[in-house]
Structure formats: structure tokens, C-alpha cells
Amino acid sequence: MKKLEIILVGLIVFASGCYKHDEPKVHLREEVGSDTAGSNIVTRPVTHAFSALIGEGIEVNQAVTRRNDAGFLELYVNGRNESYNTRRFRYRIEWLDADGIVIETKTSVWLPMSAMGKSPFTIKAVAPRPQAVDFRMDTRKWE
Amino acid sequence: MKAKVLYLITMVCILAAGCAQETTMIDTMHDEGKAVMALDYRDFDMAASKMVQSMLASGALKKADGGRYVVATGRIVNDTTQRIDTDQLMVKIETEILNSGQAVMTSAIGSGSDELLHETRELRDSEEFDPNTAAKRQTLIAPELTISGKIFQRSIRYDRNTQQIEYYFQLKLSDVKSGLRFWQDETLIGKRGSNRSVSWQ
Numbered sequence: 001m002k003k004l005e006i007i008l009v010g011l012i013v014f015a016s017g018c019y020k021h022d023e024p025k026v027h028l029r030e031e032v033g034s035d036t037a038g039s040n041i042v043t044r045p046v047t048h049a050f051s052a053l054i055g056e057g058i059e060v061n062q063a064v065t066r067r068n069d070a071g072f073l074e075l076y077v078n079g080r081n082e083s084y085n086t087r088r089f090r091y092r093i094e095w096l097d098a099d100g101i102v103i104e105t106k107t108s109v110w111l112p113m114s115a116m117g118k119s120p121f122t123i124k125a126v127a128p129r130p131q132a133v134d135f136r137m138d139t140r141k142w143e
Numbered sequence: 144m145k146a147k148v149l150y151l152i153t154m155v156c157i158l159a160a161g162c163a164q165e166t167t168m169i170d171t172m173h174d175e176g177k178a179v180m181a182l183d184y185r186d187f188d189m190a191a192s193k194m195v196q197s198m199l200a201s202g203a204l205k206k207a208d209g210g211r212y213v214v215a216t217g218r219i220v221n222d223t224t225q226r227i228d229t230d231q232l233m234v235k236i237e238t239e240i241l242n243s244g245q246a247v248m249t250s251a252i253g254s255g256s257d258e259l260l261h262e263t264r265e266l267r268d269s270e271e272f273d274p275n276t277a278a279k280r281q282t283l284i285a286p287e288l289t290i291s292g293k294i295f296q297r298s299i300r301y302d303r304n305t306q307q308i309e310y311y312f313q314l315k316l317s318d319v320k321s322g323l324r325f326w327q328d329e330t331l332i333g334k335r336g337s338n339r340s341v342s343w344q
Contacts, residue, residue, distance in 0.1 A: 070202040070245070105242070106235045107195050109188040110173070126196040128239050143175050 027119060048084045056082040058089065058115065073127040075135055081115035088114045088142035093125045095132035103129050112142060180340040181225055182310055190312040190330045191235035203316055203326035204245040212246040213284050215253035217291030227294060251283045289317050307335045
């Protein structure tokens with residue numbers, strides 16, 4: 001009996017060692033790509049429940065700004081949805097001038113955004129005035 | 144008897160007043176109200192914001208010589224079941240184009256034209272007005288670019304109890320001289336809700 005257990009554990013370790021990693025630029029979702037030792041029909045419910053328990057959600061990794069050819073500030077917010085479920089939220093970007101004063105614009109409204117589970121996302125925004133040098137961004141739940 | 148009736152009427156009035164739906168102001172900055180099947184101000188805000196950002200990012204309004212384009216607003220077709228004043232969308236876009244500093248809008252021609260511009264020109268021959276204060280001939284500036292577009296909807300039966308309504312906002316920016324299209328974009332706003340909700344008003 002003990003022999004069988006050793007064989008089973010050995011097979012799992014061997015199988016996970018043989019797992020060929022996909023091209024990192026291509027994201028194969030669960031139930032699209034092949035099952036792995038860490039993600040299969042047995043482990044999936046546990047990992048999903050654990051993710052929900054620890055409250056995984058949206059993480060923002062980077063906010064990059066650059067001035068485009070037309071002279072307007074462009075903002076790219078790169079993030080990742082760490083939860084297993086699609087997260088929907090709203091965001092609003094306010095643009096600031098050189099004195100740190102908010103620029104009044106009709107483009108600063110709450111806009112919807114959606115990020116699929118365990119996936120990266122990018123929010124792009126363009127300042128509507130050349131005077132914009134900085135920004136601030138707020139988020140809220142999609143009701 | 145009379146006192147009793149009066150008392151009853153008073154009580155009914157008080158109760159009825161208590162049941163009336165209270166009128167509240169909408170917090171348009173952070174409105175957390177539910178979505179509605181018809182287009183509301185939030186949809187126009189969103190569509191205008193996306194369109195303006197797309198137009199400015201494209202660089203279509205940047206003039207090679209550093210000057211400002213003269214832009215006229217053309218026809219915005221409302222092909223929805225709602226009575227929409229298309230200015231609800233266009234005024235926001237025109238305001239942002241003006242404030243961007245890259246273009247000026249003209250009131251001389253197009254859907255945003257001001258009748259008084261033409262009426263005041265008829266005063267040249269009036270004996271009541273000083274002709275030197277009237278606008279001279281050939282002083283209006285012709286537009287170089289025009290914006291036109293369309294708002295239309297598609298209503299789809301999603302299932303027995305649910306309908307899906309898709310609203311499409313389409314805008315295009317064209318060069319008057321060459322007829323070439325410098326920019327165009329589309330924003331889709333989709334809504335799903337009860338079959339009993341109406342999207343026409």
C-alpha cells in the first residue's frame with residue numbers, strides 16, 4: 001500500500017517537472033490550456049476559495065505618462081486582476097497643471113473598466129489640455 | 144360629527160404627504176443611481192469623454208503650421224427611439240475641442256450656427272445703424288474641418304424576459320478641402336434589462 005502512495009507522489013512530481021511552460025506573452029486561461037499540478041480539477045476549487053478568502057483583487061503595478069505628438073499628456077495605468085473572477089470597477093482621472101490645480105474638463109467622469117481574472121489590464125487616458133503635467137486617479141465599485 | 148370628518152381628512156392628508164416620494168438632487172459627480180435602459184446623462188458623459196480623448200490622442204486637430212483649425216459641426220443623426228437633443232453630446236465635445244487650444248468652432252455655419260450672425264449682416268443697409276459698426280463683407284472664416292455623426296440603437300431580445308439594447312455613438316472629422324477623413328471613432332453602450340422597461344421617451 002505504501003508503495004502505491006510513493007508511486008503516486010512520484011508520478012505527480014515527475015509530471016509537474018515535465019510541465020512545459022507556455023510562451024509568457026500568451027496567457028492561456030484555466031480550462032483553455034492543459035491542466036498542471038498546481039491547476040487541475042482537484043486543486044482549482046481550493047485555490048479559488050483561498051483567493052476569495054484572502055480578498056485578492058485589482059493591483060496597480062505601474063502608471064506611466066508621456067507627452068504625445070499633439071502635445072497632450074497620455075497616461076497608461078498597468079495593473080493585474082489577482083482574483084479569479086472578472087472585476088468590474090469605475091475610475092476617474094483628474095488632470096493637474098504645473099501649480100497642482102485640477103483642470104476642469106468634461107472628460108473627468110467615472111468610466112467603466114473590466115479586468116478578467118488573473119489577467120493584466122491597461123487603462124489609457126489622454127489629458128484634454130496641453131497644460132496638464134500630472135494626474136490623480138480614483139476608483140470605485142461598479143454598482 | 145363635523146369635527147370627526149375634519150379630523151379624518153386632516154389625518155388622511157398627513158398620511159398621504161408622508162407617503163409621497165421625496166424629490167432629491169442627483170449627485171452628478173458621484174452618482175450611484177441604478178442604470179436605466181434609456182440613455183441618461185451618464186451615458187452622454189461617458190461617450191463624450193471617450194470620443195474627445197480618442198480625437199485628441201489621434202493628433203487630427205494638430206495643425207502642421209502650429210495654427211488652429213476652424214471646425215464646423217455638421218449633422219448628428221439621431222436614429223434611436225428616443226427624442227435626443229444631439230447637443231447633449233456635441234456641446235461637451237465642442238467645449239473640449241475649444242479648450243484644447245488646437246481648434247476653434249465656427250458659429251457661422253452648420254448645426255451650431257448662430258442666426259444672429261447673418262441677421263446682423265443685414266444691418267449694413269439699415270439707416271438706423273452706423274455702417275462702420277456693422278460686420279464687413281467677406282469677414283466670416285470658412286471652416287476647414289467638419290464633425291458629423293450618428294447615434295443609433297439596436298434592440299435585441301436576449302431571452303423571454305430580458306432585452307438587450309445597444310447604443311452606438313459614431314463621430315467623424317473630415318477635411319473640407321480634400322474631403323479626406325482625418326479621424327473617426329465609435330463608442331458602444333450596451334444595456335440589458337427587463338422586457339417591461341422602455342427605452343423610448
